[in-house]
Amino acid sequence: MRAPDRRRRRGSLFRRPTRAVRRGLSQLLCAVGGLLLGLVVPMMSAGPQVDAGRAANLLFTIGFGVISLVSIIYSMLFLVVQFSAGAFTPRLALFRDEPIVWRAFAFTVGVFVFCVTSGLSIGVGESVSALAPCVAMLASLVAIGLMRVLQMKAFDSIQLGHSLTAICGRAHLLLDDLYDRPYAPDRPAPHPREDGVPVRWSGAATVVQRIDVRALVALAERHDCVIAFRVAPGTPVWRGSVLAEVSGGPGPPASALLAAVTTGSERTFDQDPDLPFRLLADIALRALSPAVNDPATAVESMDRTEDLLTRLADRDLAIGDFPDGAGRPRVTLPVPDWEQYVATAVDELSCAAAGSPMALRRLRDLLARLEVRCPPERRAIVRERLRRVDRTGSSAHPLVWAEPPPP
Numbered sequence: 001m002r003a004p005d006r007r008r009r010r011g012s013l014f015r016r017p018t019r020a021v022r023r024g025l026s027q028l029l030c031a032v033g034g035l036l037l038g039l040v041v042p043m044m045s046a047g048p049q050v051d052a053g054r055a056a057n058l059l060f061t062i063g064f065g066v067i068s069l070v071s072i073i074y075s076m077l078f079l080v081v082q083f084s085a086g087a088f089t090p091r092l093a094l095f096r097d098e099p100i101v102w103r104a105f106a107f108t109v110g111v112f113v114f115c116v117t118s119g120l121s122i123g124v125g126e127s128v129s130a131l132a133p134c135v136a137m138l139a140s141l142v143a144i145g146l147m148r149v150l151q152m153k154a155f156d157s158i159q160l161g162h163s164l165t166a167i168c169g170r171a172h173l174l175l176d177d178l179y180d181r182p183y184a185p186d187r188p189a190p191h192p193r194e195d196g197v198p199v200r201w202s203g204a205a206t207v208v209q210r211i212d213v214r215a216l217v218a219l220a221e222r223h224d225c226v227i228a229f230r231v232a233p234g235t236p237v238w239r240g241s242v243l244a245e246v247s248g249g250p251g252p253p254a255s256a257l258l259a260a261v262t263t264g265s266e267r268t269f270d271q272d273p274d275l276p277f278r279l280l281a282d283i284a285l286r287a288l289s290p291a292v293n294d295p296a297t298a299v300e301s302m303d304r305t306e307d308l309l310t311r312l313a314d315r316d317l318a319i320g321d322f323p324d325g326a327g328r329p330r331v332t333l334p335v336p337d338w339e340q341y342v343a344t345a346v347d348e349l350s351c352a353a354a355g356s357p358m359a360l361r362r363l364r365d366l367l368a369r370l371e372v373r374c375p376p377e378r379r380a381i382v383r384e385r386l387r388r389v390d391r392t393g394s395s396a397h398p399l400v401w402a403e404p405p406p407p
Contacts (some may be wrong), residue, residue, distance in 0.1 A: 023102045038117025041132045049127040061137045063115025066143050070108040070184030074145050077101075080154040089282035094166045095157035104146035111139045153283070160297060166281070168304045170269045171276035175308070178273055179315035185377045196228065196247030199254050203263075205238040210262040212272050213322050213331055219256060220330040225249035227257065228332045234272035274336045277344040280305045288352040288359055295356040298349070302359070305345045306309040306366045312341060313374035338374075339381045350389050357397045364389045 017393035080095060095101070118132045156162040208231050220227045229244045231237055244257060251257075267275050280301045317338055322331040336344075346363060353359035367386040371379050 005238050022105075026103060026106040026121055027109055030106040031113050034110035035117050037135070037342070038114045039121055041114075041135055041319070042118050042121040042128055044129050044131055046129060046131060047134075050127055050130045052128045054121050055128050055130070056122045057132050058133050059115045059119035059122075059136050062133075062140050063112045066108055066140050067112045067116070070105065070143070073150065074105070075152070077154055080158060088160070088163055088280055089286060092163065092167075092279055092283075093169075094163065095154060097279030098149050098153055100146070100153055104143070104150050107146055108143045111136070111143050112118065114139065117208055135185065160300060161284075164300060164304045167276050167279050168307060171273075172311070174269060174273055174276070175311055175315075178319060179312065179317060181316040181319075183314050183316050183375050183378075185375065196226070196245035197251060198242045199240045199244045199246060199257055201243045201258075202239060203236045206263040207236050207265065207267055208243075208261060209264045209268050210232050211333065212262075213333070214259040215260045217322055217324055217330045218256070219252045219260070219402065221324045223249055223252045225251045226329055226332070227251075227273065229334065232272075232334045233270070234267045234275055234334075274340065274344055276308060277305065279340060280308070281348060282347060284359070285352050288349075288356060295353075295359040298353065298356070298359045299362045302349070302362050302366055306370065309341065309345055309366075309370055310373055312338070313370065313378065317341075338378050342381055342385065346385055350385065354392050354396050357393070360389060360393050360397070364393065 023067065077095075077337040115136050118136065122128050122132070147402060157166075210233055211229065216227055225246050227244055227246055228247045230242050231244075237243060243261065246252070246257075267278075269275055284298035284301040284305075286292055287294040287301070317335065320333040321329055322328045322333070349359070349363055353363055364386065367382055371382040371386060374382060
């Protein structure tokens, strides 16, 4: 069992995030803030006075101009998302999830609400303080600055190097939070799973994105049972699929257990450590397809794959058991093991790279170095793939395959 602080740290990752809530709240707060400022600022009499009619016209012009600008830019950004999906992989949604995307939109909504509210609040008076038009102009400049940052993010997202770096950056954060123990071959085996009462998914086909383990541990402790999930985050489920099994007691209502599971239409980085390997493999596979035929891109993707595999080679991957405060097992999750990570990263590539000596030799170098760096108990899995790549290279490219791999 882990130390309490580490257990809390790992459990904190398996909780329901609030990204969607933050998006909605940011837009609501900006709109409410713009409304309040639009009511208060025109009532101030500080500073020079300007003609009320001209000030109102200027405010309306700024408000509708800013909202028109953001509408045009966001329409163009759809092309960026489409390009990234076509050039790399349709599962790559990094730009769409960038905070600047929804923060810029929220701020622009606030500017629009402020300008319209201020214009209406001025009324039919003869003069008004120049404070309201000045605030509107400054806010519009900030909105234009945010649009500029958004455009730069969009341009970066269509570059291969930036996309690979972004994938690995998120993977590093996820893997470092999940696997914070070194590999120990003599560590006790995980708690064996017992057959129990199945809890089935009753909704439409979807993908499990997040599981609130903290809530489930408390739920299992309250009902004195063990909840063993049969699906992990990133796994598709459909009507009738067994989501989990409850043993050791009557268990909680199915609705309470399902409430701790967040689903969606696609996989996310939040609790899916296998997703970065899937994305890197997809990018390399698309580059090696006959329609693209870009082995250099596949090699760059393999560079990042080797970095992630090396990062996991000496880590303890058995993290699927979550005990309660007394150390009794309460929740278990199926988590990827070493063989699954290696299989996701290289198995399909070893077949697709058969027609490219450059990609096949890079894959051989990856496996040769990985075999040296991983613990002895994990080398057989890597060695099997290395032999397979060697056989493929020797038969498909005998003239360029004589040079041994680097140490």
